[in-house]
Amino acid sequence: MGTEESSNAGYRQVPGASQAGAARMRAAVQHRYGPPSVLKSSQIGIPRPGRGDVLVQVGAASVHPGDYFVMTGKPYVLRLVFGFRRPRHGIPGRDLAGVVAAVGKDVTALRPGEEVFGWSTAGTLAEYACVPADHLVPVPANLSVLDAAAVPTSAMTALQALRDIANVQPGQTVLVTGASGGVGSFAVQIAKAFGAEVTGVCSTRNVDLVRSLGADHVIDYTRTDFTRTEKRYDVILDNVEAQPLAAVRRTLRPTGTLIPNSGRGGRWLGPLGRIVKARVLSGFTRQQLRPFTSAEKHQDLLTLADLLATGQVTPVIDRTYPLDEAADALRYVGTGHTRGKVVITV
Incomplete structure (x- = not known):
């Protein structure tokens, strides 16, 4: 520089x-x-x-x-x-x-x-x-x-997605793609803190890391396509969006919630095209397709501080x-x- x-x-x-x-x-x-x-x-x-x-x-x-x-x-x-x-x-x-x-x-x-x-x-x-x-x-x-x-933006995004958008409850099944990334690594831990059964999707080199974060199951995407398995999930936090919406929806339970959370996309509108498509599709199905934009909140920062202080979340x-x-x-x-x-x- x-x-x-x-x-x-x-x-x-x-x-x-x-x-x-x-x-x-x-x-x-x-x-x-x-x-x-x-x-x-x-x-x-x-x-x-x-x-x-x-x-x-x-x-x-x-x-x-x-x-x-x-x-x-x-x-x-x-x-x-x-x-x-x-x-x-x-x-x-x-x-x-x-x-x-x-x-x-x-x-x-x-x-x-x-x-x-x-x-x-x-x-x-x-x-x-x-x-x-x-x-x-x-x-x-x-x-x-x-x-x-390392905490504020990524951890707050994970917290608001799982708590406010998906309303994750104890015993629910949650799948997190990009589970070894910034938002994903926090999401795995926060979902576990909420009592969910968590599956993380990552590459081969990150399997041990995601397991160490508390994931109950880890899918290596280089070996297994999660959209082609029989498992169905209550909540999917899709931080990668490598799969078409239709394929990811097949992995969601009939009344489940899908949260697309990737900043990628075209050079003009970025992820807006996928966001619009998700919102339109959500009107024709019982499944909830809920793209969102996180908002910094002081109270959420205090909530994260408590999770960090108790060791439930570690950056x-x-x-x-x-x-x-x-x-x-x-x-x-x-x-x-x-x-x-x-x-x-x-």
């Missing part, structure tokens, strides 16, 4: 940050959409917390496929949200963990020196991030900052990269073959 000076990257800076000798920080910055090579290691002003904000000294930040798509600007529909010609926020990343460096005057629940984790919409691949206080919770005592950074970290190698981290995420999470240390 190249190096350059930058006056800002979508941050409100500390007063005087642009003046000679003012406090600066390193950040991974992009000024245009494109491949990982668009990321540059830059020196910018440290952001200033507003009344309800917390300034976090970032210890680690995880990246996931959504970060990769936003960086590239494809599918193009993303640009309606993140900036049409160039990224509205020049610093990538949403998930982070670190230490509270300062708080705004209205913040009472967190204090300087406390370890926290959560998400930021203004970018986290930097030495400091300014985050609304309700986007953060304390790191559980049994968890490192590195592990905590899986594939690789770590230093901040100056953020481009390499996102390049690896873009391959679509990560085991668990990729974390950038700061």
Whole structure:
């Protein structure tokens, strides 16, 4: 990742940050959409917390496929949200963990020196991030900052899919494709915590990993096509979408729930075509086809913190990269073959 000076990257800076000798920080910055090579290691002003904000000294930040798509600007529909010609926020990343460096005057629940984790919409691949206080919770005592950074987006997606969309109950059968990936590795553990009988689908090299996460059954997709077996499931969380909807539906019980959860798709609309098809089909069957978009919620972050604190959920970290190698981290995420999470240390 190249190096350059930058006056800002979508941050409100500390007063005087642009003046000679003012406090600066390193950040991974992009000024245009494109491949990982668009990321540059830059020196910018440290952001200033507003009344309800917390300034976090970032210890680690995880990246996931959504970060990769936003960086590239494809599918193009993303640009309606993140900036049409160039990224509205020049610093990538949403998930982070670190230490509270300062708080705004209205913040009472967190204090300087406390370890926290959560998400930021203004970018986290930097030495400091300014985050609304309700986007953060304390790191559980049994968890490192590195592990905590791997949690927010992927674990929250798995939680909301299984609890809110599928309403998973004890004794139900749940199948998770991409079970060794970021969302999948959390989904296997969360479904087990809900009392479900869990089947994970993964490649040969990840069978032992998925079994270690608590899966009752593991299907190696290189040897067995789960859509051609006799087993039927109450819930399918499809994180890969390698099979046509019709084939996956055959594996679902007559009143079961299918949740398509892949960000892949065409260069213009991405997964929207499959989402629309799923919603249309859902109107003609007792099966529930429920694509969804996760939403960050403070209470859900607290729920995840409890699951982490009790050991029911443990993050899986594939690789770590230093901040100056953020481009390499996102390049690896873009391959679509990560085991668990990729974390950038700061």
